[in-house]
Amino acid sequence: MAPxxxxxxxxxxxxxxxxxxxxxxxxxxxxxxxxAVLGEGPLEPDIAFVGEQPGDQEDLAGKPxxxxxxxxxxxxxxxxxxxxxxxxxxxAVKHFKxxxxxxxxxxxxxxxxxxxxxxxxxxxxxxxxxxxxxxxLGATAALALAGKPLxxxxxxxxxxxxxxxxxxxIHPSFLLRMPEEDKAAAYKAFVADMKRIRRLVNDQKTAA
Numbered sequence: 001m002a003p004x005x006x007x008x009x010x011x012x013x014x015x016x017x018x019x020x021x022x023x024x025x026x027x028x029x030x031x032x033x034x035x036a037v038l039g040e041g042p043l044e045p046d047i048a049f050v051g052e053q054p055g056d057q058e059d060l061a062g063k064p065x066x067x068x069x070x071x072x073x074x075x076x077x078x079x080x081x082x083x084x085x086x087x088x089x090x091x092a093v094k095h096f097k098x099x100x101x102x103x104x105x106x107x108x109x110x111x112x113x114x115x116x117x118x119x120x121x122x123x124x125x126x127x128x129x130x131x132x133x134x135x136x137l138g139a140t141a142a143l144a145l146a147g148k149p150l151x152x153x154x155x156x157x158x159x160x161x162x163x164x165x166x167x168x169x170i171h172p173s174f175l176l177r178m179p180e181e182d183k184a185a186a187y188k189a190f191v192a193d194m195k196r197i198r199r200l201v202n203d204q205k206t207a208a
Contacts, residue, residue, distance in 0.1 A: 016043065016128045019121070023094055029117045030110055033095030039125055040064055041088030046201045048131035049073070050122070052140040052171060053093035056105050064089045072172035073137075076187070080194030088129050092144035093118045115144050126164070132204045134164050135197055138171030156193070158200055165204055169193040 013019040023036045030053075037054035040063060049065075057067035065073055077084050092115055098105040110118075122144055126134060136142040142150040145161040155168045170193075175186055 013124065013128075016125065019124055019128060023121055028095040030093060030095050030097035030114050031108065032098040032100070032105070034059055035062065036094040037062055037064055037091065037096070038094070039088060039090030039129070041129075042086065043088075043128070044130050045086060045088045046132050046205075047082065047197060048088040048090065048126060048129055048134045049137055050126075050134060050141040050145060051089070051091045051137045052173075053091050053110055054096045055107060055173075056096065056098070059096035059105075064091060068176055069171065069173035072175055072187075072190075076172070076191045076194050079191050080198055082194055082198055088131055090122070090125060092122055092141050094121060110140060112143060112149070115140060119144055119147070123162070132165065133197060133201050134161055134166045136161065136166065136168045138169075138174065141171070142168050157196070165200065167193070167197050167200060169197075 013022060020038050023038060026036070028034065028036075037058050041048070051065065051069075054064060055067045055069065058064055058070070064070070074084055077087070093110045096105070097108045097110050097114070099108050100106070134145060136145050139150065139152050142152065142155065142161075145166065147162060150168065152168055152170060156170075157168065159166050159168055170186075170190060172190070175183055175190065178186055
C-alpha cells in the first residue's frame with residue numbers, strides 16, 4: 001500500500017537540486033516503486049514534457065523516457081524540429097508503479113489519489129524549471145497539471161494548465177498499444193501536435 005502522506009516537504013526548496021534531494025530521499029508512494037526517476041533537461045527551456053510515470057526501463061536506468069515510449073517521443077520531436085536536449089522531460093509520478101507477474105514487472109496506472117500525493121513535487125519542479133510551454137502527455141499528466149480530470153480526446157491541443165501556457169496530447173505509449181492498422185495515422189497526428197507545440201512556443205516568445 002502507498003503511504004497516505006502527500007509529497008510535501010517541511011522546508012521549501014529553493015533550487016531544483018534541493019528539490020531533487022527531497023524526492024530521492026522520500027519513500028515511494030505507489031505500490032512496487034523502487035527509486036525515484038527525476039526530471040531531466042535544462043532550466044528555462046522552451047518546453048517541458050510531463051508524462052505519467054517512469055516505466056520499467058526508466059526505473060532501471062534512473063532516467064525519464066528512455067524506453068519504447070521515449071523512443072517514439074524522440075522520433076516525433078525530431079520530425080517536428082524539436083531538439084530533445086533543449087527540452088525538459090519529467091513525470092507526474094516519480095516512481096514506477098507495477099505488479100509482478102513471474103519475472104516481469106507490469107505497469108500499473110496510478111490512481112487519482114496517488115497523482116495528488118505527487119502533485120506538490122511536480123508543481124515545485126515546474127516553478128523552478130520555468131518552461132515557456134508545458135505539455136501533458138496523456139490523461140494522468142493532464143490531471144496532475146490541471147488538478148482535475150481532463151479528457152485528452154476533448155481537450156487535445158493548446159490549453160492553460162494551472163496558469164501556464166500548455167498543450168495536451170496523447171502519451172506516446174498509447175501508440176504502442178494501438179492496433180497495427182491505426183498506428184500510422186495516430187503517429188502522424190502526434191507529430192502534428194509536436195509541430196503545433198513548437199508554434200505555440202514561438203507565439204509565447206513573440207508575446208513576451
